[in-house]
Amino acid sequence: xxxxxxxxxxxxxxxxxxxxxxxxxxxxxxxxxxxxxxxxxxxxxxxxxxxxxxxxxxxxxxxxxxxxxxxxxxxxxxxxxxxxxxxxxxxxxxxxxxxxxxxxxxxxxxxxxxxxxxxxxxxxxxxxxxxxxxxxxxxxxxxxxxxxxxxxxxxxxxxxxxxxxxxxxxxxxxxxxxxxxxxxxxxxxxxxxxxxxxxxxxxxxxxxxxxxxxxxxxxxxxxxxxxxxxxxxxxxxxxxxxxxxxxxxxxxxxxxxxxxxxxxxxxxxxxxxxxxxxxxxxxxxxxxxxxxxxxxxxxxxxxxxxxxxxxxxxxxxxxxxxxxxxxxxxxxxxxxxxxxxxxxxxxxxxxxxxxxxxxxxxxxxxxxxxxxxxxxxxxxxxxxxxxxxxxxxxxxxxxxxxxxxxxxxxxxxxxxxxxxxxxxxxxxxxxxxxxxxxxxxxxxxxxxxxxxxxxxxxxxxxxxxxxxxxxxxxxxxxxxxxxxxxxxxxxxxxxxxxxxxxxxxxxxxxxxxxxxxxxxxxxxxxxxxxxxxxxxxxxxxxxxxxxxxxxxxxxxxxxxxxxxxxxxxxxxxxxxxxxxxxxxxxxxxxxxxxxxxxxxxxxxxxxxxxxxxxxxxxxxxxxxxxxxxxxxxxxxxxxxxxxxxxxxxxxxxxxxxxxx
Amino acid sequence: xxxxxxxxxxxxxxxxxxxxxxxxxxxxxxxxxxxxxxxxxxxxxxxxxxxxxxxxxxxxxxxxxxxxxxxxxxxxxxxxxxxxxxxxxxxxxxxxxxxxxxxxxxxxxxxxxxxxxxxxxxxxxxxxxxxxxxxxxxxxxxxxxxxxxxxxxxxxxxxxxxxxxxxxxxxxxxxxxxxxxxxxxxxxxxxxxxxxxxxxxxxxxxxxxxxxxxxxxxxxxxxxxxxxxxxxxxxxxxxxxxxxxxxxxxxxxxxxxx
Numbered sequence: 064x065x066x067x068x069x070x071x072x073x074x075x076x077x078x079x080x081x082x083x084x085x086x087x088x089x090x091x092x093x094x095x096x097x098x099x100x101x102x103x104x105x106x107x108x109x110x111x112x113x114x115x116x117x118x119x120x121x122x123x124x125x126x127x128x129x130x131x132x133x134x135x136x137x138x139x140x141x142x143x144x145x146x147x148x149x150x151x152x153x154x155x156x157x158x159x160x161x162x163x164x165x166x167x168x169x170x171x172x173x174x175x176x177x178x179x180x181x182x183x184x185x186x187x188x189x190x191x192x193x194x195x196x197x198x199x200x201x202x203x204x205x206x207x208x209x210x211x212x213x214x215x216x217x218x219x220x221x222x223x224x225x226x227x228x229x230x231x232x233x234x235x236x237x238x239x240x241x242x243x244x245x246x247x248x249x250x251x252x253x254x255x256x257x258x259x260x261x262x263x264x265x266x267x268x269x270x271x272x273x274x275x276x277x278x279x280x281x282x283x284x285x286x287x288x289x290x291x292x293x294x295x296x297x298x299x300x301x302x303x304x305x306x307x308x309x310x311x312x313x314x315x316x317x318x319x320x321x322x323x324x325x326x327x328x329x330x331x332x333x334x335x336x337x338x339x340x341x342x343x344x345x346x347x348x349x350x351x352x353x354x355x356x357x358x359x360x361x362x363x364x365x366x367x368x369x370x371x372x373x374x375x376x377x378x379x380x381x382x383x384x385x386x387x388x389x390x391x392x393x394x395x396x397x398x399x400x401x402x403x404x405x406x407x408x409x410x411x412x413x414x415x416x417x418x419x420x421x422x423x424x425x426x427x428x429x430x431x432x433x434x435x436x437x438x439x440x441x442x443x444x445x446x447x448x449x450x451x452x453x454x455x456x457x458x459x460x461x462x463x464x465x466x467x468x469x470x471x472x473x474x475x476x477x478x479x480x481x482x483x484x485x486x487x488x489x490x491x492x493x494x495x496x497x498x499x500x501x502x503x504x505x506x507x508x509x510x511x512x513x514x515x516x517x518x519x520x521x522x523x524x525x526x527x528x529x530x531x532x533x534x535x536x537x538x539x540x541x542x543x544x545x546x547x548x549x550x551x552x553x554x555x556x557x558x559x560x561x562x563x564x565x566x567x568x569x570x571x572x573x574x575x576x577x578x579x580x581x582x583x584x585x586x587x588x589x590x591x592x593x594x595x596x597x598x599x600x601x602x603x604x605x606x607x608x609x610x611x612x613x614x615x616x617x618x619x620x621x622x623x624x625x626x627x628x629x630x631x632x633x634x635x636x637x638x639x640x641x642x643x644x645x646x647x648x649x650x651x652x653x654x655x656x657x658x659x660x661x662x663x664x665x666x667x668x669x670x671x672x673x674x675x676x677x678x679x680x681x682x683x684x685x686x687x688x689x690x691x692x693x694x695x696x697x698x699x700x701x702x703x704x705x706x707x708x709x710x711x712x713x714x715x716x717x718x719x720x721x722x723x
Numbered sequence: 724x725x726x727x728x729x730x731x732x733x734x735x736x737x738x739x740x741x742x743x744x745x746x747x748x749x750x751x752x753x754x755x756x757x758x759x760x761x762x763x764x765x766x767x768x769x770x771x772x773x774x775x776x777x778x779x780x781x782x783x784x785x786x787x788x789x790x791x792x793x794x795x796x797x798x799x800x801x802x803x804x805x806x807x808x809x810x811x812x813x814x815x816x817x818x819x820x821x822x823x824x825x826x827x828x829x830x831x832x833x834x835x836x837x838x839x840x841x842x843x844x845x846x847x848x849x850x851x852x853x854x855x856x857x858x859x860x861x862x863x864x865x866x867x868x869x870x871x872x873x874x875x876x877x878x879x880x881x882x883x884x885x886x887x888x889x890x891x892x893x894x895x896x897x898x899x900x901x902x903x904x905x906x907x908x909x910x911x912x913x914x915x916x917x918x919x920x921x922x923x924x925x926x927x928x929x930x931x932x933x934x935x936x937x938x939x940x941x942x943x944x945x946x947x948x949x950x951x952x953x954x955x956x957x958x959x960x961x962x963x964x965x966x967x968x969x970x971x972x973x974x975x976x977x978x979x980x981x
Contacts, residue, residue, distance in 0.1 A: 336915050447912055451912075456735060463737050541915050541918065
């Protein structure tokens with residue numbers, strides 16, 4: 064006899080009609096459920112997210128099928144991934160059974176679930192089911208017994224766990240009864256390819272055939288109805304993430320990281336700017352919100368949330384979902400709280416860690432744009448002043464624009480980039496290195512290194528203006544574009560072939576954001592530039608051993624994946640890097656991003672102090688960063704923590720220049 | 724109600740000032756300009772009044788100066804004024820407060836403004852005279868340095884700042900001229916749609932020469948930096964020593980201990 068099992072054993076083919084009718088209704092409900100949701104997604108504006116299909120599909124394979132993003136947190140992510148794979152195998156097994164029993168066998172007389180293939184099939188499904196149950200058990204313990212802080216459990220979560228446990232356990236019990244009634248009597252060796260089923264069958268072996276048959280029949284229908292319940296529940300509970308989250312990987316933003324839509328401010332037909340209500344979002348933003356599984360990983364890494372500010376990236380997303388589905392006319396800033404929106408440092412930690420590929424940052428910037436451009440609101444009067452200062456003098460400090468180049472007075476090897484002077488690079492100093500006393504040392508160090516390498520550097524001097532980044536991130540697209548257009552014109556007239564910045568915010572803005580407004584010149588940040596000078600041996604450096612900890616600024620790290628170059632540079636001059644707990648893509652923001660550098664931090668505790676404590680815990684005496692905002696925040700943080708005597712904050716350029 | 728707001732565009736006070744060739748005013752190169760801070764309070768108060776009265780309240784904003792002052796007028800329009808008037812005058816800095824008031828009077832005399840708002844002084848010249856002079860010429864009352872404003876039942880009630888932290892409550896019926904002091908309000912940040920709308924609002928230009936009927940009463944002789952005097956002294960060290968040092972300095976250099 065061949066090794067196989069009789070499909071529809073005991074229940075018979077008479078179940079087909081009621082089974083498929085009910086299943087058909089369930090699938091219809093599932094489809095209707097999602098069509099109703101689709102209607103809400105369509106409240107958003109149009110957006111094309113079907114370009115670059117190959118990389119989109121690749122992303123789907125890696126993030127959905129291979130669970131790459133989910134697995135970034137190994138504990139709960141690992142359980143989820145194993146459960147997912149187990150469940151997928153069970154789904155695959157059920158599909159194969161369906162194909163044979165109801166398609167190939169009745170219509171073409173083809174049967175493939177027998178012999179060795181059946182044995183592998185049977186064993187695989189048993190193991191998959193066991194793994195799924197164990198993992199579900201682990202996830203159950205995590206959610207209902209350990210209860211990690213911030214993880215919110217709803218009624219639907221109870222229902223999901225109950226449904227899944229019931230389906231998996233009744234499945235095994237059905238298998239056990241079938242084995243007790245069939246393989247036990249006729250083909251015992253085959254039963255060993257269903258080890259879990261075999262174990263479950265043991266209590267049933269003593270029962271008579273009639274009782275087994277009757278129990279099996281009742282349980283079969285019970286199992287069926289629970290499975291139907293599962294299907295019907297999908298669009299109405301978190302289970303919908305099986306469809307929404309996996310599709311979200313396909314529709315994710317495939318532009319360079321940090322890309323922001325450049326608003327057309329001249330379009331006279333536009334009456335509203337930014338995102339005021341749900342209809343101002345793109346459809347993808349609403350879809351995103353529906354893909355959120357509330358895993359709270361974003362909240363765990365958010366610097367604002369971790370310093371007791373009223374911002375949780377997760378709550379922003381779920382708030383958008385609730386508003387979109389329940390009260391779409393409501394102003395979002397009211398629904399989500401303005402304080403929450405203003406608290407964001409745009410550090411991108413939430414977006415990098417999100418296993419569902421949700422785009423948090425641009426949503427927040429969109430809502431800020433509405434507050435600033437439509438209501439003239441700011442996080443505080445100091446920010447309004449800084450923005451007005453920038454409008455008048457081209458820098459948030461309100462210092463005379465004509466003194467912008469004063470830092471360079473008396474420095475050798477520096478020319479004014481006026482279009483007539485030959486130069487290798489244009490150094491775009493930025494506001495902090497131009498005006499702030501502490502940060503001027505970064506500019507001077509950078510020039511010193513360039514001079515030593517024989518690089519001719521030009522600056523725009525008083526023609527340079529703020530790159531506009533803090534204003535853009537706080538929501539003032541108008542001032543950003545005003546600054547950008549003037550800078551681009553000056554840069555184009557300066558004969559510049561290559562721009563280097565010491566500020567990651569300038570770097571991101573010039574290198575990516577200005578492209579939309581017509582700047583097409585190579586832009587580089589000193590981290591890669593200096594690292595290359597060292598590697599190519601163009602500067603001679605003294606190397607003496609020292610311990611150092613390195614802070615990845617958000618806009619170098621997460622936004623540009625530049626992690627190794629600055630570390631290589633530090634190692635080249637003798638540095639032994641003692642990493643902080645939160646490092647590289649998990650780095651903890653200094654608190655100065657997202658325009659927050661202009662704002663007073665009035666809510667919760669201070670982000671910079673938190674980061675300084677992390678740096679101090681490495682027991683090194685030097686904290687190297689790569690960003691004037693970080694430098695400013697850390698200088699304040701060191702003072703606030705009373706660590707002036709033990710922790711020195713240095714910029715990469717300074718620590719290199721000291722070793723020339 | 725017809726309302727007039729008189730504003731001035733002034734250099735940003737953080738600018739790098741240099742004395743000009745004539746030695747009577749500052750050189751304009753490398754200066755950034757903005758609306759006189761006190762005039763922003765005036766614009767804001769006028770817009771608040773319009774928002775309260777609604778309907779037929781008509782706000783005219785006027786400014787004297789070279790082409791660049793249109794930027795300040797546009798800001799006032801973006802904040803909510805209805806029309807702008809630019810009285811073009813490249814030699815604005817040569818005119819004294821009397822002449823400036825005279826030009827404004829010539830412009831405003833037959834237009835029936837019932838309420839005139841302006842800053843209590845300009846940040847650059849700081850004479851604080853143009854407002855009261857204009858009111859005198861128009862033959863209407865003026866109240867200076869107002870810090871609170873209310874308009875109920877046809878009566879303006881204001882609080883004005885006096886010396887020594889005192890405040891005076893004043894009630895007056897329009898027509899009236901009011902000069903605005905810090906603390907009166909918080910000027911709004913113009914919204915983008917209003918900035919766009921402001922570009923299309925009426926902005927008339929007339930020449931100062933055609934409006935100027937009076938000779939100056941005051942002429943600037945010379946503009947110069949303040950003389951450098953002795954700098955401050957920062958004492959450092961132990962608190963007890965510091966106290967002793969302070970006493971000895973006070974004894975040597977002042978008469979307070981005698």
